[in-house]
Amino acid sequence: MKVVVAMDSFKGCISSIDGSQAVALGIHDVWPEAEVDCIPLADGGEGTVEALVAATGGKYIPKSVTGPLGSPVEAVYGVLGDNHTAVIEVAAACGLPLVQLNERNPLLTTSYGVGELIADALSRGCRSMIIGLGGSATNDAGTGMLQALGFRFLDSHGQEAGRGGQSLAAIRSIELAGVNPELAKCRFHVACDVNNPFYGEHGAAYVFAPQKGAGPEMVQQLDLGMRSFADVVKSATGKDIQRIAGAGAAGGLGAAFSALLNAKLEPGIQLIASHAGLQRRIADADFVITGEGKLDEQTSMGKAPIGMAKLARQLGIPVLALGGSIPQDTTSLNEQGITSCFSITNGPMSLEEAMEKQVALNNLRLCASQLFRLIRAIR
Known part of the structure; x- marks a missing residue:
């Protein structure tokens, strides 16, 4: 048996x-x-790092990063048993539980710490990244994460547009000169189990921002910022992020990974199954x-x-x-x-x-x- x-x-x-x-x-x-x-199981959300580290004989990496409101938080990510694949849950760096209920404000919260985790994994030689989306406190379209990796988002005066969802409407251009060159050698596989578009009534702001502390007026402000940012991305890359299924995941991080890090958005359980070797392990059960x-x-x-x-x-x-x-x-x-x-x-x-x-x-x-x-x- x-x-x-x-x-x-x-x-x-x-x-x-x-x-x-x-x-x-x-x-x-x-x-x-x-x-x-x-076999520990996860679908890209909570428990993904634990499941894949356990399944592959990997290790945990603790790292102090910028939290969603700018203060340091202690995050943990994993390096799998192959020693060149990192697995990161975005919630470890910008998750909703990291923000007190009365401080939740997606105009201010940033995904910067996610980028710091990726940069740390790059410094350790990882060139394959498994990213679990979900549970973020942010609606910054992943700009914070990208800023930590060397992207610059400039306003109409050529100045840094800032961080958080409030900055999106001010962004007019993207500067790539300072982007971490190791990213070009990196492959991103992103566990994403929602199909929400980037903006609109089914997009990131309208569907997910209310649970992150946004009232009706803030939701409208965030959505307008997302629309504006989508135009900037299309101008800079030729990619229409509104047409990417799952672009609205995790406050728009899905779009950032897809359009600017050339990631593949995949159903979480399929991604976990592949890396944990589930089919092989259950074949004779x-x-x-x-x-x-x-x-x-x-x-x-x-x-x-x-x-x-x-x-x-x-x-x-x-x-x-x-x-x-x-x-x-x-x-x-x-x-x-x-x-x-x-x-x-x-x-x-x-x-x-x-x-x-x-x-x-x-x-x-x-x-x-x-x-x-x-x-x-x-x-």
Whole structure:
């Protein structure tokens, strides 16, 4: 019996690694001789660095960088086991949790620290970059990140336009003379699971800026700035970033990577699967166990457990999904490759209790042991 356990994190509760290990313990409680291969899972958001570092035998690199409001923050990125691929979550340098609720203001927040992480990875010899978008506190179209890499954004007087979303409307030209020359040797693979355009009613400002602290007037100001900046980029590069699916991701960082760093925007789970060797590792498995804190409509729209299930279905492998909660109607999940879903909650409890780390780990272990007690009895 071989089981591959690839749990996504239970956000705010347990990591992918801890969750997968709890399931493995549950299986071994009733089937000690079973081969269990734990593969940390992520989709480009929280946990991506941890998942890929663990899967490839890589290492963590701590780095003090400029935070979203300009003060230093302690960030961590990863270098994979090949020693030339860096994996960076933009949220580590400009994530929403780094800004207090009453200080959130996408006119001011900058992605500068993301560029500092990239520059540090370049200095260590990395020429392949995996970037996880998502969770940013910014709406600066990635200009901060690019400034840290040597790009200059100039106003009508030839002066630096500044940082943050408020600077976008003032930018009239892009100066490339000081760009880090090592970028030309670098390949960027960007995990992006949204298709939002750069500006407009479905763009970065209107869809994502409100959760970053923007009111209606600020949203309009940011969107106008994005429109203006798109014109500047088209003039400088010939690229129409409004036509790039996902350009509006992470406050416009998707556009910055695509248009100015020649990155490829890819579905997160596909990118993770490729670098972690998921298809090879599940090829001879009897079962795949996956899941996350809440299995719901968002899961069925392409999050990590569904990506794992689709991969397993191609190989004819049954997939069991475990979650803190599951929907009353699991049809969409089943149709996309999940054989069956199970809630790990084993009795009435508050959300706060269910999200206590040890409670969740114990519930995962118990659920897995009960499932494999049944499987062992009928095999």
